[in-house]
Amino acid sequence: MAKELLKGNVAIAEAAIRAGCEAYFGYPITPQTEILEHLAKRMPELGRVFLQAESEVAAVNMVYGAACAGARVMTSSSSPGISLMQEGISYIASSEVPAVFVDVMRGGPGLGNIQPTQSDYNQVTKTAGHGDFHPIVLAPATIQEAIDLMALSFDLAEKYRTLVFMALDGAIGQMMEPAELPPMQEVRRERPSWALTGKQGRDHKNIVTSLYLGAEPLTKFNAKLQAKLAEIEANEIRYDELLTDDAQLLITAYGTAARVAQTAVKRLRQENIPVGLFRPITLWPFPTERLGQLAGRVPAFLSVEMNAGQMIHDVREAVGRTVTVDFLGQPGGVIPLPEEIEDKVRQMWLKLEAVA
Amino acid sequence: METSIIIAGFGGQGVLFSGQLLAYAGMDNGMHVTWIPSYGPEMRGGTANCTVIIGDELIGAPTVAHPDVAVALNLPSFEKYAPLVKSGGLLIANSSLIPAKSNRTDIEIVTVPANAIAEKFGIVKMLNMAALGALLAKRPLFTLDALLQTLHEHLPARKHHLLEANKLVLQRGYAVGMETAVPA
16 A cells, blocks of 8 residues: 555554454543544444543443453543543453553643643553553554554454553654555454353353452462563563664653654764664563663663653663663653754763763 | 755644645655644644655654744744744745744745735635745745645545646746845
């Protein structure tokens, strides 16, 4: 198929359709409303389910229900809406049913604003709801990658019976870029063996629950859940590297911040500053091991984020205490400029050279 | 090589569409492109803007502090972006709505009576095409014919009867751009 000029939100919605998404439940909120708009038009045309719920709380519980029935299901929202969904998200995690969430992040805390930020990094990677779990969190930096990761989201969710988040900032949702959509996958008719379909002659009842009353069953369940998370950590880490081979200074960034950093890296290389870019694609599981390896020969890191400094803590944990980790970024809805990153890197490089 | 273009004006002046048209034309002509609108509180005030980047390599940052080209379709946009254009850059100003002059001597300034051209050769809504014509005269990212081809392909069929008038407006804007001398 040929490349089309696609808006991020529309691309995500259409990619979900092409991935065979059977049902969508959601509630409008800027800057992701185009996802609902696109699905509202397309899903009924295809005989699939689109439902605008009365609130995010209702939407997440509809997602939970459809997931229990074995449907390929998703929702999307933006920061405050994701906060409202957290109870349901935790129930879904505990019930081990697959579901895909898209968070097009906006400025916070509170109602905040509608500008692009990455201020929900901690929320989605660490505390997507109460209890001990992590969703898989995917962070696209281009429209093409958003399309590709959307299909992957459903596959991973079903492979591990887990939650998958696509976390992007409002800029990726709102911008347009040439990209290619995959061919259409029809909705899968057969249901997974664990799904709640009615007994249908089976000799046992399928039960999906998030309630384990005693300490012993809940401890046992958590052990199983942690083992699954460990398996995901072992298998599903994804990242991208730009000019890391000879780098003496590495920028860590994802999403739009990584795009801006990429521009800065290219310009700084023209000044012979040996800087590279490390871009996590999975924010959870975080590419801790690879960053640790790089820290063996790279003395300085710079975390560029569109927030007050959230991923930087994962970077610090990965690279250890002997390595410098600086921060550049701000909360509130501002896309950093390449020039700001260039200035910061030049200062860091001068310091490194002075020591050497 | 990358060219960054900010197009700004009132809602309804075709700001977002003309940016998309440039992006489509860039894509159709084998270039890398990004298009990003302002969608924040500033557009609630009635002005809209978008940033288009066209280049021969993958594009990183989708926004810029200092664009190579600014197209100001109204006075507030002129006041905001005239000071921001990169030194050596280009400013296209819709003189039908912008009585002011810029005192910058380090950029090229083309004044296009975009509303007047659009009203004479088509309808006033085509003023964005007059500005794009002038832009292409000064920055030949692709030919006028290539842009017309893109317009033909991306304008909804129900608006195809407007193609001929759009062409005339584009050509007139292009002529104004060509007539504007490069400052010594």
